[in-house]
Amino acid sequence: MIEFRQISHRYPGSAGDLILREISFSIAPGECVGLTGPSGCGKSTLAHIGAGHITPAGGQVVVDGVDLTSRPSRQVFLIHQEPDLFPWQKVKKQVAFAMGQAEPGRVAALLALVKLSGFEDYYPRQLSGGMKKRLALARALAVNPRLLVLDESFSSLDSNLKYELYEDLRRIWRETAATILLITHDSRDLENLAHREIRLSADKPTTIKEIRQLK
Amino acid sequence: MLENLDYTAAGVNCLYSLSRVGAGVVMALVVGVALGLGRSKLPPWLKRNRLLKFLLEAPKFPPPIAWIPFVIIWLGIGEFSAWIIVFIGAVSPIFTSTYEGAEAVSPALRNCARSLEVRGFHYLLRIIFPAALPQIFTGVRVGVSMGWMSVIAAEMISGQSGLGYSIQMNRLNMQYDLMTVDMVLIGIIGFLLHEATVLLQRQILPWHEGTLS
Ligand SMILES: Nc1ncnc2c1ncn2[C@@H]1O[C@H](COP(=O)(O)OP(=O)(O)OP(=O)(O)O)[C@@H](O)[C@H]1O
Ligand SMILES: [Mg+2]
Numbered sequence: 005m006i007e008f009r010q011i012s013h014r015y016p017g018s019a020g021d022l023i024l025r026e027i028s029f030s031i032a033p034g035e036c037v038g039l040t041g042p043s044g045c046g047k048s049t050l051a052h053i054g055a056g057h058i059t060p061a062g063g064q065v066v067v068d069g070v071d072l073t074s075r076p077s078r079q080v081f082l083i084h085q086e087p088d089l090f091p092w093q094k095v096k097k098q099v100a101f102a103m104g105q106a107e108p109g110r111v112a113a114l115l116a117l118v119k120l121s122g123f124e125d126y127y128p129r130q131l132s133g134g135m136k137k138r139l140a141l142a143r144a145l146a147v148n149p150r151l152l153v154l155d156e157s158f159s160s161l162d163s164n165l166k167y168e169l170y171e172d173l174r175r176i177w178r179e180t181a182a183t184i185l186l187i188t189h190d191s192r193d194l195e196n197l198a199h200r201e202i203r204l205s206a207d208k209p210t211t212i213k214e215i216r217q218l219k
Numbered sequence: 220m221l222e223n224l225d226y227t228a229a230g231v232n233c234l235y236s237l238s239r240v241g242a243g244v245v246m247a248l249v250v251g252v253a254l255g256l257g258r259s260k261l262p263p264w265l266k267r268n269r270l271l272k273f274l275l276e277a278p279k280f281p282p283p284i285a286w287i288p289f290v291i292i293w294l295g296i297g298e299f300s301a302w303i304i305v306f307i308g309a310v311s312p313i314f315t316s317t318y319e320g321a322e323a324v325s326p327a328l329r330n331c332a333r334s335l336e337v338r339g340f341h342y343l344l345r346i347i348f349p350a351a352l353p354q355i356f357t358g359v360r361v362g363v364s365m366g367w368m369s370v371i372a373a374e375m376i377s378g379q380s381g382l383g384y385s386i387q388m389n390r391l392n393m394q395y396d397l398m399t400v401d402m403v404l405i406g407i408i409g410f411l412l413h414e415a416t417v418l419l420q421r422q423i424l425p426w427h428e429g430t431l432s
Contacts, residue, residue: 055330057333076330076334076336077334077336078336080334082330084327088325088328090328090350091350091427091428092349092352092424094426127426129428147334147335
């Protein structure tokens with residue numbers, strides 16, 4: 005069980021205005037939850053708080069009863085909006101590095117899962133945009149986190165590729181039973197993937213506008 | 220013209236100068252990278268400390284040639300003194316570029332490494348160091364050039380051998396044609412040294428966008 009408890013946040017400097025106010029929700033194991041809201045409402049901020057990269061002004065992130073607020077760990081893994089592959093690592097190394105201990109068989113299996121077999125010895129700069137996204141996904145699955153956060157991971161891609169990746173993600177999600185928080189500004193992206201949609205409000209500070217059951 | 224050119228002596232002088240650059244640059248590489256990475260690990264309040272900044276930045280400004288008298292007083296005349304002069308010339312660009320490269324590692328990469336629980340010395344060695352390598356190489360290129368210029372200056376003033384020493388000797392013997400030969404050799408070797416660092420970069424950084432293949 006992953007719980008976001010009463011999360012509030014303000015960035016220092018930006019007039020000290022509250023960006024997020026008392027956001028609370030929880031995610032059950034194996035669930036895929038969509039988080040939507042207009043651009044700039046604070047979705048990425050919430051994702052970084054979830055992963056422990058940012059210390060919130062208030063509230064806690066609790067994973068299976070353990071308070072992980074501002075403690076980055078392998079429990080909650082975020083696929084950033086910005087590119088974050090290590091440019092010096094080959095494809096297979098990216099996945100192996102994320103696993104901690106060596107499991108060559110699992111590296112191959114994960115690369116097959118994201119359809120990157122045959123590209124083991126490529127560097128990130130030799131991959132296309134979509135391939136990089138798929139590699140980031142394979143690496144995140146290698147970590148095997150309790151919660152996988154995908155922050156607009158596919159939104160910069162053209163719609164065909166995006167559709168394809170969502171199909172892949174659905175298949176992967178069925179095969180791995182991962183717990184996913186899927187962030188997007190377009191609720192249509194969630195249609196055949198998410199169980200629930202948590203929609204954030206447009207007004208400042210951001211709160212939860214509605215929680216909608218999709219399945 | 221050039222009837223007095225002794226090919227063996229010229230070759231030996233080139234080797235002398237090159238060996239000094241090699242030794243000095245290797246020392247500068249070890250010290251510069253270690254200091255640069257170490258400085259990037261300082262807590263933010265220490266990084267902002269004006270006095271520390273001054274102490275680290277100000278010593279870069281006296282050029283290597285101005286250090287020569289001090290090095291002679293402290294260490295005398297000899298191989299080690301020449302290495303130190305090269306070291307002084309090469310270390311600051313390597314130090315600066317390592318520090319700046321380490322500071323420029325993107326928050327996305329840092330966050331990702333923290334989430335993978337890569338910490339402490341591992342974090343420095345496996346994440347920050349490789350991420351900073353392209354910038355470190357820029358420093359090495361500048362450092363090698365600086366080292367090459369410094370060794371010539373050192374040999375002119377206190378050398379017993381090397382291309383700088385050869386220029387001085389040829390000047391005393393009024394063999395201007397041979398002085399010119401030395402200058403041309405310095406130019407050629409400096410150019411080749413530069414090309415060698417580019418080749419090395421291609422070998423070590425095949426993953427870097429800026430590395431031409
Ligand atoms: N490092 C920062 N310092 C100050 N303010 C920030 C910082 N990062 C984000 N903000 C502000 O916080 C608010 C929320 O930003 P955030 O990136 O979380 O939005 P988002 O919902 O992810 O938007 P998008 O859909 O465009 O990705 C914005 O108003 C932004 O200006
Ligand atoms: Mg965002």
